[in-house]
Amino acid sequence: AQSVTQPDIHITVSEGASLELRCNYSYGATPYLFWYVQSPGQGLQLLLKYFSGDTLVQGIKGFEAEFKRSQSSFNLRKPSVHWSDAAEYFCAVGPNAGKSTFGDGTTLTVKP
């Protein structure tokens, strides 16, 4: 069975500071991995995805994530956080996009 753990329920960072959101997964084969962002009243938006190849993936809005097979992790990073990045972030794993299993999310608060 596939599963995702996002260990941090809530993270607070200062504007301009760097950010790392953790994601650990369990999957029996080579996974497809995704990070989504959800703002209040908005649908989920795909930030980036990993299917194969380069383990450092670049996404939209200045986000990147690194796939580490040995650690079963796919952590999301951003070098400098903006106030507009405050939202909920979800990591997902699956055989494809449609049958993904999502983590329970990490809520990001950005302090001015």
Place this chain on the structure above:
Amino acid sequence: DTGVSQNPRHKITKRGQNVTFRCDPISEHNRLYWYRQTLGQGPEFLTYFQNEAQLEKSRLLSDRFSAERPKGSFSTLEIQRTEQGDSAMYLCASSFYPLSTDTQYFGPGTRLTVL
């Protein structure tokens, strides 16, 4: 391209009533997915269609739930005899398969409150 739309955005109903939600996917997308999201949790897969065929249903989808995509375009999700535990956000997503990326695009969701 106006994205994935869902209607209504909010629905309040009394326990025991039936409700129906609609999802309009991105026009050229052949796959359509339904998810349920409760407070503090990530989306949970319910079912998905490829064109008009319903290819998979989660065990979460009890007999009170039914989904259709009659012409391979829009889809409806009906919940019969609603229960308070059905209160959640119902999300729809679409994608174009078999593009290798198979990226899902999500709608804004329908929030259901069962009193």
